[in-house]
Amino acid sequence: MYVELKDINKHFGDFQAAKNVGFSIEQGALAALLGPSGSGKTTILRMIAGLEHPDSGDIFIDGVRVNNVEPSRRFIGFVFQNYALFRYMTVFDNIAFGLSVKKERPEAIKERVRSLISLIGMEGLDNRYPAQLSGGQRQRVAFARALAPNPRLLLLDEPFAAIDAKVRRELRAWLRDMITKLGLTSIFVTHDQDEAIEVADQIIVTNQGRVEQMGSPMALYKEPASPFVAQFIGNSTIIKNFGRLKGFEGAPPEAEGAIRPEFLRIYTQNDTIQYQTSTEEAVVERLAFRGDSLEVGLRLKDLSLSASYSLEKKPISVGETVRVLIYRLYAFDGDQASLLHNHHLGAHPQGYSYII
Amino acid sequence: MQHHQANKRNIPGFGLSLGLTLSYVSLVVLIPMVSIVIQSANLGWLGFWKTVIDPRVMASYRVSFLCSLAAAAINCFFGVMLAWVLVRYRFPGRRIMDGLIELPFALPTAVTGIALTALYSDKGWLGGPLAQWGLKVAYTPAGIVMALTFITLPFIVRTVQPVLEQLDPVYEDAGRLLGASGGRIFRSIILPEITPALLTGFGLAFARGLGEYGSVVFIAGNMPYKTEIAPLMIFSKLQQFNYGEATAVALVMLGASFLIMLAINTIQARAAGYVKE
Amino acid sequence: MSTGNDRPLRLLLIIISVLFILLMLVTPLVVILVEAFRSGLEAYTKAVTDPYALKALKLTGLATVAAVVLNTAFGLAAAWAITRFSFRGKGLLTTFIDIPFAVSPIIAGLVFILTFGRLSYLHPFLAAHELKVVFATPGIILATVFVTLPFVAREIIPVLEARGTDEEQAAALMGAGFLTIFRRITFPHIRWALLYSVILCAARAMGEFGAVSVVSGHLRGKTNTLPLHVEILYNEYQFTAAFAVSSVLVAAAIFILVARNIVEFTARKESDYVR
Numbered sequence: 001m002y003v004e005l006k007d008i009n010k011h012f013g014d015f016q017a018a019k020n021v022g023f024s025i026e027q028g029a030l031a032a033l034l035g036p037s038g039s040g041k042t043t044i045l046r047m048i049a050g051l052e053h054p055d056s057g058d059i060f061i062d063g064v065r066v067n068n069v070e071p072s073r074r075f076i077g078f079v080f081q082n083y084a085l086f087r088y089m090t091v092f093d094n095i096a097f098g099l100s101v102k103k104e105r106p107e108a109i110k111e112r113v114r115s116l117i118s119l120i121g122m123e124g125l126d127n128r129y130p131a132q133l134s135g136g137q138r139q140r141v142a143f144a145r146a147l148a149p150n151p152r153l154l155l156l157d158e159p160f161a162a163i164d165a166k167v168r169r170e171l172r173a174w175l176r177d178m179i180t181k182l183g184l185t186s187i188f189v190t191h192d193q194d195e196a197i198e199v200a201d202q203i204i205v206t207n208q209g210r211v212e213q214m215g216s217p218m219a220l221y222k223e224p225a226s227p228f229v230a231q232f233i234g235n236s237t238i239i240k241n242f243g244r245l246k247g248f249e250g251a252p253p254e255a256e257g258a259i260r261p262e263f264l265r266i267y268t269q270n271d272t273i274q275y276q277t278s279t280e281e282a283v284v285e286r287l288a289f290r291g292d293s294l295e296v297g298l299r300l301k302d303l304s305l306s307a308s309y310s311l312e313k314k315p316i317s318v319g320e321t322v323r324v325l326i327y328r329l330y331a332f333d334g335d336q337a338s339l340l341h342n343h344h345l346g347a348h349p350q351g352y353s354y355i356i
Numbered sequence: 357m358q359h360h361q362a363n364k365r366n367i368p369g370f371g372l373s374l375g376l377t378l379s380y381v382s383l384v385v386l387i388p389m390v391s392i393v394i395q396s397a398n399l400g401w402l403g404f405w406k407t408v409i410d411p412r413v414m415a416s417y418r419v420s421f422l423c424s425l426a427a428a429a430i431n432c433f434f435g436v437m438l439a440w441v442l443v444r445y446r447f448p449g450r451r452i453m454d455g456l457i458e459l460p461f462a463l464p465t466a467v468t469g470i471a472l473t474a475l476y477s478d479k480g481w482l483g484g485p486l487a488q489w490g491l492k493v494a495y496t497p498a499g500i501v502m503a504l505t506f507i508t509l510p511f512i513v514r515t516v517q518p519v520l521e522q523l524d525p526v527y528e529d530a531g532r533l534l535g536a537s538g539g540r541i542f543r544s545i546i547l548p549e550i551t552p553a554l555l556t557g558f559g560l561a562f563a564r565g566l567g568e569y570g571s572v573v574f575i576a577g578n579m580p581y582k583t584e585i586a587p588l589m590i591f592s593k594l595q596q597f598n599y600g601e602a603t604a605v606a607l608v609m610l611g612a613s614f615l616i617m618l619a620i621n622t623i624q625a626r627a628a629g630y631v632k633e
Numbered sequence: 634m635s636t637g638n639d640r641p642l643r644l645l646l647i648i649i650s651v652l653f654i655l656l657m658l659v660t661p662l663v664v665i666l667v668e669a670f671r672s673g674l675e676a677y678t679k680a681v682t683d684p685y686a687l688k689a690l691k692l693t694g695l696a697t698v699a700a701v702v703l704n705t706a707f708g709l710a711a712a713w714a715i716t717r718f719s720f721r722g723k724g725l726l727t728t729f730i731d732i733p734f735a736v737s738p739i740i741a742g743l744v745f746i747l748t749f750g751r752l753s754y755l756h757p758f759l760a761a762h763e764l765k766v767v768f769a770t771p772g773i774i775l776a777t778v779f780v781t782l783p784f785v786a787r788e789i790i791p792v793l794e795a796r797g798t799d800e801e802q803a804a805a806l807m808g809a810g811f812l813t814i815f816r817r818i819t820f821p822h823i824r825w826a827l828l829y830s831v832i833l834c835a836a837r838a839m840g841e842f843g844a845v846s847v848v849s850g851h852l853r854g855k856t857n858t859l860p861l862h863v864e865i866l867y868n869e870y871q872f873t874a875a876f877a878v879s880s881v882l883v884a885a886a887i888f889i890l891v892a893r894n895i896v897e898f899t900a901r902k903e904s905d906y907v908r
Contacts, residue, residue: 051366051802071366072808084799088821097817098807149807367801368811373714380707381729384779388744389732394754395747434653441650445643453651455894459658461833462886462893464840466860467879470867471661474668474876481664482656506657538639567737570842570860574867587739587843594743594847599752606740613735 001060002027002185003048003153008057010043010209017043018054019209025187025202030179032200033189034232040209041189042081045155048187049078061153077146077184079156083138085130091117091141092126098149116144119178135163136171143175147182154179156188160195172199193233197221205229225337230258230330237305244301245326247278247342257340258330264307265325266296268314278344279323284316300324396607399600407604412580413589417608420586423497424565427504428512428558435512436554442513443520457513460506465570472503473575495577500585503571508561515557519550552627559620563613665883668876680866680874681881688854689862690881692770693839696777696858700838701831703778708785708830712823713815715786716793717801727790733782741779742847745772768850773858776844781834788830789823796822825900829893836889840882 001024010018017040025031033041046052048059050071059066066074086094095116099109117123120140130138139159146154159175160168176199179186190196196203197217205212205220205228213225217233224230227238236258243251251257266282267273282305286297294309296316307324309316316322331340396404407413442454460468476483476493483493493499523546531541569587576583586609593602670677680686711730715723733741749755749766759766766772804814842860849856853865859882866875 049806051806071806076806078803078806080799080803082799084803086800086804086818089817097804097809101804101807101809101813145803367717367798367805368814369713370718372811373710374718374720376710377707377714377726380703380710381726384775384782385729385732388748388779391747391753392740392744395752437646438650438653441646445647447647449651451894453654455890456654456658458890458893459662459886462836462840462889464842464860464863464879464882464886466842466863467665467840467882467886468661470863470875470879471665474872475661475664481660506661509657538642563735567739568843569737569739569846587737590737590739590743591843591847594746597751599747599750602743603747606737606743609737609740613737617731617735 001025002029002062003187004058004060005044005048006058006060008044008047008054008059010040010047010052010054016209018047018057021057021206021209021211023204023211023214025185027185028183029185029202030176030200031187031202031204032196033187033204033206034193034196034200035191035206035212036232037191038208039206041191041206042157044206045157045187045189048153049076049155050074051078075149075152077149077151077154079139079142079146079154079159081157081159082162083130083142085138085142085145087130090127090129091122091133094130094141095145095148098145102149112148116148119147120144134167136167139163139171143178147184152185154184154186156186158189158191160190160192168195175199197233203233205232207232223337223339224258224330227256227258227330227332230260230332230337234260235306236260236330237303239303239329242329242331246280247326247344248329248340249343251331251340252333256332258332259305259326261295261305261307263327263329264298264305265327266298266307266309266316267323267325268316269321269323271314271323273323273325275325275342275344276323278342279325282322282324284318284320284322287316287318298322298324392603392606392610395599395603399604403600404604404607407601408608412584413586413605415581416584416586416589416605419497419500419582419584420566423500423504423585424562424568426501427508427565428561430501430505431509431512431561432554432558435509435557436516436550438509439513439516439520443517444525457510460508461510465507465568466574468506468571469503469574472499472506472571476502476575494575495579495583497583499575499577500572500583503575504565504568507568507571508564511561511564512554512557515553515560516550519553520546523549552623555623556620559616559623563616566609566612566616662883665876665879668872669880671876672873676873677877677880680871680877683874685854685857686859686862686878689857689859689878692773692856693858693860695770696774696841696845697835697838699774700777700781701835704782704834705785705827705831707782708787708789709827711786712789712793713819715790717798730783730786733780734787738780738841738843739847741844742776745775745779745844745848767848768852768856770856772848773845773856776848777838777841780841780844781838784834784837785827785830788826788833792823792826793819825896825903829896829900832889832893832896836886839885 004024006022008018008021010016021040021044033044035041043052047054048061050066050069054067061074061076086097089097092113095113096109099112104112113126117126120143122137122140122144125133125137130141133141139162143159146156160171163171172195188199201216202214203217203220204214207228213220213229215223220229220233224233230236231238239245239257239259241251241253242248242255242257243253248257267279273279280300282298282300284296285299285304286295288295288297290308293311294316296307296309298305298307305324326342327345328339328341331338399407438457442450442457473494474480476486476499478484478487478492478494480494486493491498493502527545528541531545536544567587569585569591572585573588576585576588578584578588586605590602590605590609593599593605711726714720715727746767747753749759749772753759764771766775800818801814804818809817840860841858842864845858846861846864849858849861851857851861851865857865859878863875863878863882866872866878
């Protein structure tokens with residue numbers, strides 16, 4: 001493992017920012033630290049960089065314990081949340097800074113900076129100041145500045161937070177391609193699940209200073225280990241005592257479950273329904289057009305659920321009573337999580353492809 | 357997200373800069389200030405008390421307090437008006453007027469003192485006409501107030517001005533569209549916005565007025581019980597090498613400045629909290 | 634702003650303001666100049682080039698330079714320590730730095746008399762080594778340094794505070810040392826504020842009266858600064874000479890005001906550009 005954290009704890013006064021945090025990342029991987037704000041993800045990133053120091057635990061980079069290594073000797077490239085570009089230096093000087101403090105030859109610096117400027121596609125802008133650049137351009141400069149001294153690990157703190165929604169999508173793809181092309185081990189922090197899923201090949205979900213789960217985006221989606229992960233990735237509704245729902249009878253009353261929109265199927269009263277007896281009655285509370293489908297807000301007993309409904313089907317309206325089939329749900333029991341199928345459907349669980 | 361404090365080891369120069377700062381502050385400020393404490397300990401409670409309740413000293417406190425209060429109050433009025441005019445109106449000479457506001461800071465106080473005395477004495481350009489109206493300014497408390505008004509004017513203007521600059525005129529437009537009169541707009545919309553700054557400026561002006569010496573001694577006339585200010589009491593006790601009594605008078609003034617600074621800090625902390633919500 | 638119906642009010646407020654400034658601030662300046670030249674150019678020149686006046690000018694210059702140099706170095710160190718690091722007692726330190734602004738100049742003079750004068754515990758030591766602080770040049774310099782101590786620190790701290798430490802952290806992470814970080818990253822941000830505060834510091838140092846008056850002992854030709862010289866002339870009823878010397882200080886004050894405005898204007902223009 002290239003980067004490894006073991007049993008990291010960190011307090012800021014009474015606030016515990018990291019509780020027994022441990023994970024490892026392979027060489028060349030692009031990992032995301034994903035969590036809500038205050039979950040400790042930025043602190044973890046800063047500890048890897050050496051900008052914060054853990055109260056206990058070990059950090060290894062390339063097999064060497066770096067706890068007592070100066071930040072500047074860890075050979076890490078760091079892209080700060082607001083980029084921290086040097087406002088009184090030009091694009092060229094910003095990128096050259098890390099090389100010039102290492103006292104490299106001026107010609108070598110010039111050559112390296114030129115090649116980085118062309119890598120980020122900003123030829124001709126070398127003499128601009130950061131204030132004269134767009135948000136996306138600033139991010140690219142920050143990226144090039146971090147890469148200039150040839151770091152062995154790249155850390156990015158909310159790299160897309162300061163950019164407009166529209167440009168953000170393009171930049172995500174750009175950054176992903178760039179990092180993959182360079183084969184540089186990278187870790188970035190984000191609170192945006194879409195961003196993590198789209199960019200990272202490995203996601204570490206953090207919550208209240210703890211690592212909740214770690215894995216590929218698909219694994220986290222398909223097998224969430226906790227209600228938190230189920231809710232944070234995808235768009236789940238957490239419900240208590242799901243044993244009262246048809247098809248899930250017999251579950252212990254304290255068990256928690258999570259239902260994703262794609263686990264529900266909506267039928268109008270006139271539809272012919274294959275599993276009539278296993279459907280629940282629900283009222284349409286809200287309809288929102290989502291481009292290719294309708295997002296339907298349902299009131300089912302005391303539960304508020306969200307489902308999607310194809311535009312190809314019979315139109316439904318707010319206030320209408322519909323029938324809802326719950327195909328499956330995630331059941332959580334302490335640390336255990338499992339996917340439960342509606343037992344009325346017999347031994348033929350429907351695949352994702354069918355439901356969606 | 358700002359849990360992380362700046363980490364000591366991230367940015368270099370901590371030991372050097374803090375070491376320099378602490379030694380310098382200790383040498384120039386702390387050690388000299390401590391000598392006041394030592395000196396007053398030598399004086400003892402009784403000596404302190406006897407000095408402070410001396411009628412002439414008490415009178416000097418009253419003169420300093422009332423004149424500073426009056427000057428600060430006058431500047432609250434004119435200071436807000438000047439700040440308003442400088443921020444909201446464009447007219448020829450505005451920049452020069454803006455630049456002149458700091459004149460009282462730049463002009464040596466002794467120079468201010470003799471200039472104001474010449475101006476407001478019975479034979480002066482302004483003092484002459486005023487004397488014919490029966491208004492004596494130089495060598496009366498009015499003269500002290502005049503000098504303190506001059507000296508403390510920039511405090512109010514320069515604390516209120518930035519707040520007015522940041523106040524979007526859109527609020528006034530909104531008030532006007534809702535039918536509020538000019539006076540009503542000022543009272544309900546502008547005044548609440550500038551009040552914390554105004555109070556801060558008032559406090560700074562008041563504190564400066566209490567301690568001011570150079571500009572006042574010339575115009576005051578320094579008559580015991582009437583126009584003798586507290587700093588002058590300290591000065592004359594020092595001239596008589598009466599260090600103990602000088603220290604006692606100074607201690608009371610230090611207490612007063614401390615209370616004013618405390619009040620200013622409280623106002624600023626409150627204002628900051630209010631805006632954050 | 635352009636509603637039009639507030640025109641009379643606007644005009645009234647502008648007129649009152651202009652009159653107030655003319656009456657309060659400008660007439661005293663005019664009085665000084667008129668009084669200075671009342672007895673003709675020759676008397677003016679004589680007063681200004683009087684040996685005592687020149688000696689006072691020299692001492693004022695010395696005290697001002699000392700105050701500016703020392704307090705600039707201190708202000709930069711203090712601003713660096715206070716805004717770049719967190720440590721216990723930071724609030725207390727900031728309060729200590731503010732003390733000279735909060736106390737009367739007379740008290741500032743008093744504390745130096747108590748610390749170095751006859752009654753001080755240091756006095757036997759100073760006397761044994763024939764070191765004179767009070768009623769001598771070192772006392773004048775110390776008092777001036779004391780009253781102007783907060784100027785630079787107070788001006789720089791908010792500027793650095795508002796900007797955060799990101800850029801310095803980024804540079805340190807890339808291995809830059811203290812001098813590189815200060816010279817290439819921090820200094821460009823604070824240069825205008827620094828210049829501005831140096832100007833204010835110089836203005837106050839040059840004009841300081843109360844504190845210097847207490848520690849000087851009024852030894853003519855030895856411990857007199859220009860403002861003290863003005864006082865002595867005035868108290869000796871040499872009014873023309875007093876105003877003549879004052880006019881030199883007025884010129885310096887106006888120079889300072891102009892410089893201050895140029896600096897502020899330039900800084901504003903630049904901040905539009907780099908933000």
